[in-house]
Each structure stands twice: as structure tokens, then as C-alpha cells.
Amino acid sequence: MKRIFLLCAVAVAIMWTIAETTLPSRTDEHGRTVLTWSTDQNPARRGQLAPFASQNPDISVMVEPNSFDRTIVQCATGVGPDIIEIYSTQDMVAYVQAGILLDLTEYAREMGFGPESTYPRLVGNLMYEGRQYRYPANAASQVLIYNKRIFDEAGVPYPTDGMLWDDFIELAKPLTVESPDGRGHDRFALVMGQDYVKDLLLQFGASFFDETKTRCTIDSPQALAAMEFYRDLIRVHRLIPSPSAAESLSAAGGWGHGEIRWFASEKAACIWGSRWMMVIFRQYPELHPHLGVVTLPRLPGGTSASYSGTRGPGINAASERIPESLEFLRYLASPEYAEVIAMSSDGLPPLAEYADEPERLLNPAYPTEDFQEVFVESMRFAEPLETSPFVDPVFVASRVWIDCMDTIANGIASPEEALRLAARQIDQRIERNVRERPDLRELYEAAR
Amino acid sequence: MPPNDRTTLLSPRGARWLCGYLLLCFGAFAMALPFVWMLLGSFKTRAEAEDPSFVPRVWQPENYAIVLRMAPDKVTGELLEEVRFGRFYFNSVFTTLAIALVQVLSCAMAAYAFGRIRWRGRDNLFFLYLATLMVPGVVLMIPNFETMVHLGMVDTYAGLVLPQAFAGAAMGTFLLRQFMLTIPPSLDEAAAIDGASHWRIFWDVILPLARTGLVTLGIFAILVNYQSFFWPLVLLKTRELFTLPVGLLFLDTSYGKQTELILAATVMSTLPLIVVFVAAQKAIVRGIQLGAVKG
Known part of the structure; x- marks a missing residue:
């Protein structure tokens, strides 16, 4: 019996050693600040992060799995992600009521990612009791x-x-x-x-x-x-x-x-x-x-x-990397990011200026998608969900x-x-x- | 027991036997149907993957190669960079074995203390210990996670193994205690007379005799923890630490659910469980019966 337990323990120890020694380094090898972004494990995130990486060479963004319960548990214990992807207004309000989200209002005003930069019909999805808590990564209406x-x-x-x-x-x-x-x-x-x-x-x-x-x-x-x-x-x-x-x-x-x-x-x-x-x-x-x-x-x-709806990240109020996280939100309000969203068709770009030129939404690789103005038009009739x-x-x-x-x-x-x-x-x-x-x-x- | 003579199939006993077996066959068929659908679905194309049809119209065995990153995705033409299936598989197998080992050892020791040693307050403490079974796991999620934070075990293998190993302690201890109660106490007494300490009695007398119970607990621990999802999801941040249930989230994103790949990955994931279950089904049944019979 002892031998069996000993053999099992040795096998587990060998596997554990292999597992630990083959793990990548937790710290960024270039000394960059590592932001954690809790979002769905979408391969498109790589493309969406590329312009941010080139604009901010001292910041690296690591994508984590996203789950409402996971975020609540992690934030309750102080180790939540820096940037939290929020997929609905009701989730945003729940996070705000739990004290998890950073009030972005003043930051957004200074850094240019305030509600005035996006669609008026989307603003209610970003605000709670008059304060801004997230910025849209995309915009959607039906x-x-x-x-x-x-x-x-x-x-x-x-x-x-x-x-x-x-x-x-x-x-x-x-x-x-x-x-x-x-x-x-x-x-x-x-x-x-x-x-x-x-x-x-x-x-x-x-x-x-x-x-x-x-x-x-x-x-x-x-x-x-x-x-x-x-x-x-x-x-x-x-x-x-x-x-x-x-x-x-x-x-x-x-x-x-x-x-x-x-x-x-x-x-x-x-x-x-x-x-x-x-x-x-x-x-x-x-x-x-x-x-x-x-x-x-x-x-x-x-x-x-x-x-109206939006996939819009907010910032963890307990994050130790708030300035870097704010830079990420500023990036979402940039033309470079808007262009990535426009071409990938992952909703409408958050920048409202695309509403004036719907033809900019057409990806030349998909010429049959010549109905982009309809998506912009539908946003005119959209309303944020009331809470x-x-x-x-x-x-x-x-x-x-x-x-x-x-x-x-x-x-x-x-x-x-x-x-x-x-x-x-x-x-x-x-x-x-x-x-x-x-x-x-x-x-x-x-x-x- | 089947009738000995074919002609007795027409007799009442033979007819009952036949009906019983037909009913069991029907039940087995109904149970196996989802697995068959899963297996056949793993060979379908994306467009066909969620059709209720069983047999694929177009066979696509490359789904397995795509999941293993040996072939590009049929639709996007790209390799699945994010799905480190081999790594997820290794993590699942390794952590499950580690959890099972720690759980079996710790529960055996606790069962020995509660079942073989007489001390004041033993039974009351055991009932209190069992009462922890009534606490839902989700209630303990935040306190457990906070403990991991304080111990610096977030996003580590230790954090993945240790809490899970002790999470099923009450049930495992109860199971092994029941096994140990069937061992005559005279064996302990004889060993004690010969000068054996409790530790010696535990290792050399009781554990070998409780082998069946240990195997049963180990198998249950493997079957339960191999599929554990929420704790790894909450605890882990680094992709190389992900276990299979968490890693497969990469195949279900806002860019669409790649059902055919999820099915292929699930077939491969389920193989160890099927092997364990088939090899140890008697031990599993015995373990389930144990609590019911001895009570």
C-alpha cells in the first residue's frame, strides 16, 4: 500500500515539476505594465489590440476569461481584472451597486472618451445616476x-x-x-x-x-x-x-x-x-x-x-493600474480602433462620426454588405434600457x-x-x- | 439469471427475463444516444453541427486536427492560436490526479481517527463534520478565494489542487469510515498488543484492508474533479494553467460558437473518464451502495 501511494506521489510530483517549469514567466519580459482585460476569449481581440500595442509600447494587455460571477468573486477579494468587459446595462448597474466600477466621468471629460464622442442613443447604457462607468467597445441596435x-x-x-x-x-x-x-x-x-x-x-x-x-x-x-x-x-x-x-x-x-x-x-x-x-x-x-x-x-x-446595446469595458475601481486602464479606454475612442471595428463588423464603431459617413463601414473584402447605412439609421431609433x-x-x-x-x-x-x-x-x-x-x-x- | 433452455423463453420466467433485458437495452440506448450524437457531431461541418440529424451529410474528421492545432480552421483558414488543447489536457489530468491523491490520503487519515480510535466527543464532532455537507459550495466561493489571495495561491497549481482536494473531505471521510467499520477491531487490538503505534496500524493494517474503499473514493474524486469548471474559472488567469472545461471557452465566443470543434474537443476530453469508469465500474457501484446498506 505504501508503495502504491509512494508511486502515485512521485508521478504527481514529476508532473507538477513539468507543469511548473513549462509555465511562461508571469512578469512581462520587457518590463511593460501588464493590464488584465476580462473579456470573451475571442480571437478577434488580437486584431483589436494591435493598434493599442503599437501606440502604447510600454503597456501589454492580457486577455482573461469573462464571467459575471468570476468578476464579482475576484473583485470582492481585491484581485479583479483591471478592465472589465460589460455586456449589458443591467450588469453595469450591478457592478456599480457592488462598488466595483470606477467613476469615469471626470477622466472621460479630460481624456476625450466622454459620452459626447459616441452615439447619443447609446449614452444611457454608459451612465448610472448621471455618472459614466464605461465606454463602448462597439454599439448595437437591432x-x-x-x-x-x-x-x-x-x-x-x-x-x-x-x-x-x-x-x-x-x-x-x-x-x-x-x-x-x-x-x-x-x-x-x-x-x-x-x-x-x-x-x-x-x-x-x-x-x-x-x-x-x-x-x-x-x-x-x-x-x-x-x-x-x-x-x-x-x-x-x-x-x-x-x-x-x-x-x-x-x-x-x-x-x-x-x-x-x-x-x-x-x-x-x-x-x-x-x-x-x-x-x-x-x-x-x-x-x-x-x-x-x-x-x-x-x-x-x-x-x-x-x-441599444454595447459591449463596453469599465475599470476596476481597485485596480493598481488605473492610468494605463484609462489609456485603454481612450484608445477605444480613437479612429484607429473604430476602423478595426468597422472592418470586422463587430457592431458599429463607438465613434459617432461614422454615422455621418456609413460608406466607411463597408469592408472592401465583403462588397455585398452594401447595407451599412441601415445599421446607422437603426441607431437613430434606439433607446437605452431603463433601470x-x-x-x-x-x-x-x-x-x-x-x-x-x-x-x-x-x-x-x-x-x-x-x-x-x-x-x-x-x-x-x-x-x-x-x-x-x-x-x-x-x-x-x-x-x- | 437467464433461462437455461431456449424454449423456456416462452415460459413466464423466460418472458420476464426477456422483458427485463429489453427494458435495460432501451435504457442503455437512451443513455448512450447523447454520446453517440456527440461523437457523430464531432465529424460535422460548422453549418451542420447543430442540426438534429445524427449522421453528418459531409464528414469532416479534420475537426480533431483543428482542435489539436495540426490543421487550420475550415472557415477562418487560421490555426486556433488560443486553444492549447494539449496543455489544457495535461493540466486537467495532472490536477485531477493530484487532487485525488491528496483527498484519498487525507480522508483515509480522518476516517481512521473517526472510525478506529475512541476518544471523547468523537461522534459529535463527526456529525458536525458531516453537517458541512449541507453548506452549498457557492457560499464558500468568496471566503475560499480570499484565503487563496492571502496565501498567494491565486493563478497557481497549488490553488487549483488544495482547495478542491479538501472540498470533498466530509463525503470522502464518511465513505472511508464506513469501509473501515467493516474491519474487525480485533486486528487493531492485536497490532497494538504487538507494540504498533496508531500510525503503524493505519498504514500496515487498516489501509491495505480498506483498499476497495480507497479505490472507490479515488475514482469518485477523479470523476468529479476532472469536470470542475467554476473554481478553475475564478482562480486562473494564465492561459497555460487552464484546465479543459475553462480552455474550451475559447471555442464559444461572441464571434460564434464553433460547435463542431467543441464536440471534437469534448470527445477527446471524455476519453479518460470513460476509461476510468469502464475499468472501475464495480468499485463505483460498490461505493454508491455502501452508504445505502450500512447507513
Whole structure:
């Protein structure tokens, strides 16, 4: 027995020695300052960092895996990354409320990466209670991307910019095709990720909170109309797959939204998407040349509204390399970085000046992407997602809203019941937070 | 027990036997289906990778070479620079073995103390020790990480191995204690009469007799820790330290999920577990039964 343990211990010791001796040096061999950037492990980051490296030869950026929970744990113990990639407004607010993010307002004003340098419709995604906490690495608003080949084969005319919903529904109905055995569908007219269903709330004039942010208004008549419309798109007009149909055919989760795969596999004629999806569609050479883009369908008298979004880093308030981290954010507001984003199609470049010359967004290597002005146009109708200081935005967006949509889409509850329940849950959480935190109570009383 | 004569298949006993085996075959088929889909999916192209179809329309065995950086990606035409699959594999195997070794040793010693030595408060302390099983791991995440920070073990192999090795201590100690309780105490007494110390009794008498339990615990430790994801994700920053579950995140980014490569990598990752499970399935079943029978 002793011999076995001894042999195992020796084997582990040998492997440990090999592992340790083959590790690269932790300190930069050129004596550069090493910034850690927590972001998704995207190979494109190399290209995006190249101009920064040449402009800042004394700074090296090391990419780390990104995860909300990971960042919270590391920052709570003082060893978080210097630069934290933030993918949603609700995550940003959660980080701010946890005291993790550095207030960038004064720095941004001095160094030129303030909100005035980016799209006005994106500013709300960078700010919390009037202070700036991140800068966009890209900008996104939603458009309708469609497959021309499917439309041609079905003999259906292409959708146009800002079509009325009624017209789009009639146009798109023939594009949903049942399976020959009648048990399912071979194709749907439209796929729409769960994140983007909120855009319908915007189009119908609904909002998550009232003006004071003290009460949830997701059960308003406008929100009800929006969710009934969503339910009808699934169950009455059959343009969008039901969640069960979608789950049976897609591998969703993580970055690989099932809807993107559906559309890329030509199981959907249209996708409610954004410019960053072009990066993925370029990987499908049989699909890519047949793509068209128009602004979203709209209600009569309404606009092609959608919630704006951004992948935007903030700085860890406890970082020991704040000046270098600020230089990184200044780089994001530079023309060099904007050009990299423009050519790679990873969303819109953060610099608003590209809105004046959409032709600068066209990558000559992909001449069929001659619809860049549509992405810029869609940003004109975009709005930032509203949040309330009295409730955890992740709770609202990731739990309550997802549950609400699931029950509506699966027909478990009527839109009215689901929305009433969601509003009640959010209001109860607001009440609980206000009751348990005196600082919030003061703010709450003042707001009301 | 199968019937001896083919004609008895028509008898009630034979029919029951046949039905039982058909049911088991169906269950085995249902369990194996996802693995079969995973294996076949690892040979698909990216466009086809998430189709529900089993058999690829276009076979692409190069997926394995792409993951191992021996061939460029079919779509981008570039090698996967970020995916150091061999290194991730080595880290996973090495850390899993290290964790299993430390866990088996430490749990064996604790089990000996709780099972073979009589001392005041032993049983109460053991119940308290077992009560730690009720604390969810996520609750301990920040305190454990803070301990690693103070000990300077963040982004190190030691930080990867030691907390994980002791994380399953209560369950492992309980398992081995149950094994050790089946060993007659007269053996300890005889060794003590001959002048053996507790340490001697532990190493030379008890451990050899508890070999089955040790193997069972070791296998459980391997099966659980090989797939550990969240702790390595939180602890590690340097790519060369990543284990397989964390390293495969490189294949799922905002530039798209490379499902066919993830499936190929997962097939290769799962091989050690399948080998361990097939080789030691009796020990695993025995370990699961142990707590149920002895209680």
C-alpha cells in the first residue's frame, strides 16, 4: 500500500515539476505594465489590440476569461481584472451597486472618451445616476436581416425599411413552411432572440419603470399589447417558433444564440439581429452573399425602435493600474480602433462620426454588405434600457423577464397574468430593498 | 439469471427475463444516444453541427486536427492560436490526479481517527463534520478565494489542487469510515498488543484492508474533479494553467460558437473518464451502495 501511494506521489510530483517549469514567466519580459482585460476569449481581440500595442509600447494587455460571477468573486477579494468587459446595462448597474466600477466621468471629460464622442442613443447604457462607468467597445441596435435566396425561392418580395407590422406579417406568412409530415416546421419566417423581445415593449410605448423608477410598469396596457402581439406572432401568425420548437432544433446558450444558427442554416428567412452578427454570417460563405438588411417593422405612427446595446469595458475601481486602464479606454475612442471595428463588423464603431459617413463601414473584402447605412439609421431609433436604483437589474432582466416571456411563449399563462406577476415580483423586490437599506429608503422617499 | 433452455423463453420466467433485458437495452440506448450524437457531431461541418440529424451529410474528421492545432480552421483558414488543447489536457489530468491523491490520503487519515480510535466527543464532532455537507459550495466561493489571495495561491497549481482536494473531505471521510467499520477491531487490538503505534496500524493494517474503499473514493474524486469548471474559472488567469472545461471557452465566443470543434474537443476530453469508469465500474457501484446498506 505504501508503495502504491509512494508511486502515485512521485508521478504527481514529476508532473507538477513539468507543469511548473513549462509555465511562461508571469512578469512581462520587457518590463511593460501588464493590464488584465476580462473579456470573451475571442480571437478577434488580437486584431483589436494591435493598434493599442503599437501606440502604447510600454503597456501589454492580457486577455482573461469573462464571467459575471468570476468578476464579482475576484473583485470582492481585491484581485479583479483591471478592465472589465460589460455586456449589458443591467450588469453595469450591478457592478456599480457592488462598488466595483470606477467613476469615469471626470477622466472621460479630460481624456476625450466622454459620452459626447459616441452615439447619443447609446449614452444611457454608459451612465448610472448621471455618472459614466464605461465606454463602448462597439454599439448595437437591432435591424431585420433577411435571406434573399429564401424570399426569391418563395416568390415573396423583400421587406423594406420600416415596414408596417401588418404588411410585414402578410408578406412573411408564406415563408413559414411546415414539415411534409405535418409534425413540425422546416422553416420559420422570423427568429428573434429572447433578449430582443424587449424591443416590442419599446415599439408599443411600454417601459419597465415609471418616471420615478419606484414602481414597475410592466403590467401597463402598452406592455400587455406588446406581449399579446408577441404571442400572436408565435401562435396566430406562426412567424416565430415557439420555445419548444426552438429548443428542439437549436443549441442555444452562451454566445451561440440558437436563432443565429437557425438563420445561418437557412431554417429562418429573417432574423431580428444586429451588425455584430455579420461576423458570424461571414463564416457561412453560401449564405453571406444573399443577405439583405432593413430597419425593423413598426407600428403605424411608430418607429423602428429597439433597445441599444454595447459591449463596453469599465475599470476596476481597485485596480493598481488605473492610468494605463484609462489609456485603454481612450484608445477605444480613437479612429484607429473604430476602423478595426468597422472592418470586422463587430457592431458599429463607438465613434459617432461614422454615422455621418456609413460608406466607411463597408469592408472592401465583403462588397455585398452594401447595407451599412441601415445599421446607422437603426441607431437613430434606439433607446437605452431603463433601470431602477431600487432593484437589482440582473434580477429584473435575467429572472423575472425571462420567466415572464417563457410563460407567455409557452402558453402557460396569458400575457396579462404573466405581466401582472412580473410587475408584482419586481415591486415586491423594490419594497424589500427599500425596507432593508436606509440609504435606498431616503432616495426612494425623495423620488416619490 | 437467464433461462437455461431456449424454449423456456416462452415460459413466464423466460418472458420476464426477456422483458427485463429489453427494458435495460432501451435504457442503455437512451443513455448512450447523447454520446453517440456527440461523437457523430464531432465529424460535422460548422453549418451542420447543430442540426438534429445524427449522421453528418459531409464528414469532416479534420475537426480533431483543428482542435489539436495540426490543421487550420475550415472557415477562418487560421490555426486556433488560443486553444492549447494539449496543455489544457495535461493540466486537467495532472490536477485531477493530484487532487485525488491528496483527498484519498487525507480522508483515509480522518476516517481512521473517526472510525478506529475512541476518544471523547468523537461522534459529535463527526456529525458536525458531516453537517458541512449541507453548506452549498457557492457560499464558500468568496471566503475560499480570499484565503487563496492571502496565501498567494491565486493563478497557481497549488490553488487549483488544495482547495478542491479538501472540498470533498466530509463525503470522502464518511465513505472511508464506513469501509473501515467493516474491519474487525480485533486486528487493531492485536497490532497494538504487538507494540504498533496508531500510525503503524493505519498504514500496515487498516489501509491495505480498506483498499476497495480507497479505490472507490479515488475514482469518485477523479470523476468529479476532472469536470470542475467554476473554481478553475475564478482562480486562473494564465492561459497555460487552464484546465479543459475553462480552455474550451475559447471555442464559444461572441464571434460564434464553433460547435463542431467543441464536440471534437469534448470527445477527446471524455476519453479518460470513460476509461476510468469502464475499468472501475464495480468499485463505483460498490461505493454508491455502501452508504445505502450500512447507513
